Amino acid sequence: MQLMTANPGASQVEDELLSRLEQRLGRIHARQRLGIETDHESQIFGQGLNFFHIENWYSFHSLIRNLLKLSGLYGRGRRNAEDIVVKHNDFDCANLPPLFDGFSILHISDTHVDMSEPAMGRLIKLLPDLTYDLCVLTGDYRGKTFGPFQAALEGMNRLTAYLKPPILGVLGNHDTIRMLPGLEAMGIRMLQNECATIRRGDQEIYVAGIDDAHYFRVDNIEKVGSDVPDGAFSILLSHTPEVYRQAAHAGFDVLLSGHTHGGQICLPGSIPITLDSVLPRRMGAVAWRYHDMLGYTSVGAGSSVVAVRFNCPPEITLHRLRRRADGSIRLISNAQRV
Structure with missing residues (x-):
């Protein structure tokens, strides 16, 4: 695939990037993702799971910001967006290997690091x-x-300096595949329709990750599902929870996702105006269950469109895996301020 550009130097850089991505992901996935990004760039209508994409309509962002300023709510919304809380969630899992009882996972989603430096x-x-x-x-x-x-990569580099390995990640609908080499250079193992194995003693669990299923539609649950041995405990990382049906029927025990921001601007009682997702509203935030699969949708640490939040505080989440016979969900606490 030749990516057209008027700058020969830029063309060479793109060719080198394509070569690196093909080596990392395989020829088809790399070319598919880059090609779709080129086709969809800055498109407002008609692609992805939703017909209308407010995040691509930047004049509308200014309208929202100005309306909030006129109403006197903008400053409050900014402060809300900067006040990240730590949530705690227990997954009670019947299929969990005994040595993983108490295994803890820090879940960070939707940082949008270049949107709000205070956050x-x-x-x-x-x-x-x-x-x-x-x-x-x-x-x-x-x-x-x-x-x-580049600003997003620089922000993520500052952030990952404070994270303890191992770190696994997936891309979202705001992310370009061109970010992949930079993210992996920070020590993040990016799962692009791939599976990682986590071992404790002679026991193991599997953590799979898919490419964006919301906008670019380049996810492949069938591929990662086939990498998990039959009956093994498995976690799926997906930017969007919209793949809940496919994930559950593929046999995953847990689905961790984000994307919805919990609505970001919500009515009192944390009732979202929109989730920008095709899924039941009960799956739009925090813990939920679908058939035998447990799920958690993070409302995100950052903000999209405009860096404000109302009735929906930003979060990072500490999940703990518990081995229990009933496989039930238990949310330990809604928010703990640190």
Whole structure:
């Protein structure tokens, strides 16, 4: 695939990037993702799971911001968006190997690191005091959906300096595949329709990750599902929870996702105006269950479109896996401020 550009130097850089991505992901996945990004760039209508994409309509962002300023709510919304909380969630899993009882996972989603420096500063202050066995990142590191991404990589580099390995991640609908080499250079193992094995003694669990299923539609649950041995405990990382049906019927025990922001701007009682997702509203935030699969949808640490939040505080989540016979969900606490 030749990516057309008027700048010969830029063309060479793109060719080198394509070569690196083909070596990393395989020829078809790399070319597919880059080609779809080029086709969809800055598109407002008609692609992905939703017909209308507000995050791509930047004049509308200004309208929202100005209306909030006129109403006197903008400053409050900004402060809300900077006040990240730590949530705690227990997954009670019948299929969990005994040696993984108590295994903890730090779940960070939708950082949009270049949208709000104060919010990311708050996040960095929270991280050193947290204890966990695995960190997972469920996508949307960049604020915009296209264009430059260097600021997002720089912000993620500052953030990952405070994270303890191992770190696994997936891309979201705001992220370009061009970010992949930079993210992996930070020590994040990006799962692009791939599966990782976590071992404790002679026991293991599997953590799979899929590419974006919301906008670019380049996820492949069948591929990652086939990498998990029959009957093994498995976790799926997906930017969007919209794949809940496919994930459950593929046999995954847990689905960790983000994307919805919990609505970000909600009515009192944390009732979202929109989730920008095709799924039951009960799956739009925190813990839920679908058949035998347990799920958690993070409302995200960052903000999209405009860096404000109402009735929906940003979060990072500490999950703990518990081995229990009934396989029930138990949400330990809604929010713990650190």
